[in-house]
Each structure stands twice: as structure tokens, then as C-alpha cells.
Amino acid sequence: MIVDPLATLRGRRSAKWRTYPGDVLPLFVAEMDYPLAPPIAAVLHAAVDASDTGYPMAGPDLGVALSGFAARHWGWELDPGAVTAVPDVGVGVVELLRMLTRPADTVVISPPVYPPFFQWAPESGNRLLEVPLTDEFRLDLPALERAFAAHPAVYVLCNPHNPVGRVHTRDELTALVRLARLYGVTIVSDEIHAPLVLPGAEFTPLLSIAGAGEVAVSLLSASKGFNLAGLKCAAIVTGGPAMAALVGGFPPDIRWRTGHFGVLATVAAFTDGDAWLAGLLSELDARRAQLGHLLSTRLPSLRWRRPEATFLAWLDCRALGGDDEPQELFLAKGRVAVEPGTRFGAAGAGYVRLNFATSAEILDEATVRMAAASG
Numbered sequence: 001m002i003v004d005p006l007a008t009l010r011g012r013r014s015a016k017w018r019t020y021p022g023d024v025l026p027l028f029v030a031e032m033d034y035p036l037a038p039p040i041a042a043v044l045h046a047a048v049d050a051s052d053t054g055y056p057m058a059g060p061d062l063g064v065a066l067s068g069f070a071a072r073h074w075g076w077e078l079d080p081g082a083v084t085a086v087p088d089v090g091v092g093v094v095e096l097l098r099m100l101t102r103p104a105d106t107v108v109i110s111p112p113v114y115p116p117f118f119q120w121a122p123e124s125g126n127r128l129l130e131v132p133l134t135d136e137f138r139l140d141l142p143a144l145e146r147a148f149a150a151h152p153a154v155y156v157l158c159n160p161h162n163p164v165g166r167v168h169t170r171d172e173l174t175a176l177v178r179l180a181r182l183y184g185v186t187i188v189s190d191e192i193h194a195p196l197v198l199p200g201a202e203f204t205p206l207l208s209i210a211g212a213g214e215v216a217v218s219l220l221s222a223s224k225g226f227n228l229a230g231l232k233c234a235a236i237v238t239g240g241p242a243m244a245a246l247v248g249g250f251p252p253d254i255r256w257r258t259g260h261f262g263v264l265a266t267v268a269a270f271t272d273g274d275a276w277l278a279g280l281l282s283e284l285d286a287r288r289a290q291l292g293h294l295l296s297t298r299l300p301s302l303r304w305r306r307p308e309a310t311f312l313a314w315l316d317c318r319a320l321g322g323d324d325e326p327q328e329l330f331l332a333k334g335r336v337a338v339e340p341g342t343r344f345g346a347a348g349a350g351y352v353r354l355n356f357a358t359s360a361e362i363l364d365e366a367t368v369r370m371a372a373a374s375g
Helices: 038-049 061-074 089-100 117-123 141-148 170-183 241-248 260-272 274-298 326-334 360-374
Strands: 083-086 106-109 127-130 154-158 186-190 216-220 234-238 312-316 351-355
Touching: 038 260, 061 083, 061 234, 061 260, 061 274, 083 089, 089 117, 089 154, 089 186, 089 216, 089 234, 089 241, 106 117, 106 141, 117 127, 117 154, 141 170, 154 170, 170 186, 216 241, 234 241, 274 312, 274 360, 326 351, 326 360
Parallel strands: 106 127, 106 154, 154 186, 186 216
Antiparallel strands: 083 234, 216 234, 312 351
16 A cells, blocks of 8 residues: 655554654554545545535445445345444443443453543443453453452443454353353453454454353444544444344434544445455555564564554553553653543553554654664
8 A cells, every 4th residue: 555655644643643743753543644544545535526425324324334344354144234334433332331320330441442431431430440461461351250249230342352452262252252151241342453354363353252142232333444533423223122122222313423524435345445445454464473573673672462453552661660661651752642541540550551563664664763762
């Protein structure tokens, strides 16, 4: 994939390019630098040309598109009628928590994890319980069983897991579903990074696990895989009548908060975006390999586990020492912006998250600067 020159990228007006001064390389927020998939660009251009900028109407198209995509990529036969549009995954999770919990109920998460996970439970009036991943960044199933035995209301799963890039295995998810059924805990699965599973790993949709439809609901979106976060469209998927009835009880105005362009772009992505996505995954695989080489040669004191999914690298910088957080060091001395690990929970102290969905040239320059900053 051809990435625009840095000077051209700096003309973008999204958060990635407006948060820091112009001398900073922004590798923090999860936006990609790649050009939009042609089928998506075409449908958006056509809508603008037709002055088609009104209220959203997801209709059956979204469910049909997602169902086809899931069958082709994951062998998952989902019912198109079990798909409900929401503005984004975060909104969907909060609305689900409001339906699934009572005030002060407990919601369980597994840090280090995407920062909004820490806010969704308080926003819905719940208490948060953290059950961290293991040292190998796997689900800590014995610890989760102990937590589930106290009968929390909900476990919010990140599958694949941001920021560590872990793709949970079918066996792990089967064990998780067994625990949820045993202790009466509902699983809300954030699967936004599912299209971004890299070569060498295989994504398992939670609802493809036997019995999961009784205790779980999933949320998917094209926003990460196709770089559509600004267009506002995600999908809640249910696998059984009880969960479908729950989603059916959402406030009526939820449907109007989804973006019209988001629906159009998402349908195009899931229907006609396979070739572009294949090219993207090949590009990300190459950037992942490049980053591993650059880290070993320029920043050998940093440690990482190659992510199995996402375009995000979780870098252990604790060997750098010093009083400054590594994110502050790289920004102040290297003019490279990465996410501080502490945003992902206490377990993230001494870590940073780096976005490698960019050009080989920008990634090369970023590691040169980071090495100089830490030298």
C-alpha cells in the first residue's frame, strides 16, 4: 500500500494529526495512515454527489453485509436479523450495561486493556473489578472463575485484545463461556479488531462457541479494520432470543445516532472490501516484521511480544529506567507520540503502545528518534 508523504498526511484534520505540534511523529491513537478502500471511497463520493446526507437507515443491508463477511472470513454463520446498528462499540457497550445491570452491580474487565473499558462501567452506574491478564497476556481463567463465583453482572471481553494483540483461542473462549454459564455472568465481547488478525493467528468469534448465544453478545465494526472511526457505525450481534429481546429494548433514539455515512461505508467495507483488506493485512505483517527488526537493532532493551492481531505494539520499556515515563521521554526528546501504558491500567506502567499502521519510512524515522531519545 502506498502511504502519502508525511507533509500530505499532516494535512488531515483527524485527532491523529491535530493533537501534537507539526514536528511530532504521531504513532499513538489507533488511526491508520493508509488510503481509504476504493469501494468505500466510491460509495461516499456517490452519496455526496447525490446530496444523500440525511438520517441513517441501516435496514437489513448492514446485517446481510456483516453476515457475508463473517461467513467468508471466519466461517461464522450469523443471522442477519440478529444485527443491530449502534453509533460505535463504546455506545453499544454502555447501553448493554444499562440493560444488564442494576446500580452498583459489578462489571469485570481484564487489563491491560483499551482505556474506555475503565469508563464504561462507571458511566452505566456500576462498580469495576479488574482481573488482569497473565504475564503471557492470556486470560487468567482461574482468577476469572474466582471473580465469577462472586456473581458479577457482566464480563467485558476484548477479543482480539487491545493493546497486547492477543487473539484468544477457541479453547480459552470455550472455557470462558463455560464459566459464564456456570455462574450466571453475561459476556459482552468487544470484537472491533476482528478483521485485523494477522498471518499466523485465527480469530474465533465468541458467539461461534457452543452455548455462547445464551450468555453473550458481541459488538463488531469496520471502524478499525477499514479506518472509519469518524463515520460512526458499529453492530451488536446476538445469538439467542433472550439477548435479542434485550437489545430490542434499547431506547428508540439509538438508531438515529448512528452516522448515515457510517452505515454506507460499513456495508461497502463488509461487502466489497475483501481485496483491500487482504492487501492491508499483508502490509501490516510487513510493518510488524520491520518493527521487530528495528527494535532488536536500535532499541534492544525494549521487549515485546509480536501482536497476533491489530496494528498496535505493546512495548515493555521498563529497562530504560529513569524517572520519566517512557511515553514522556519519547515525546520530549524524540518528538514521537505513543500512548502511555498507564492509560491501559496499572499493569501498563513502564509500557507504551505504538501504532505501526504507517509507512516503512515513518516507522524507520520513529525508531531512529526513539533510540536517540533513550540513548
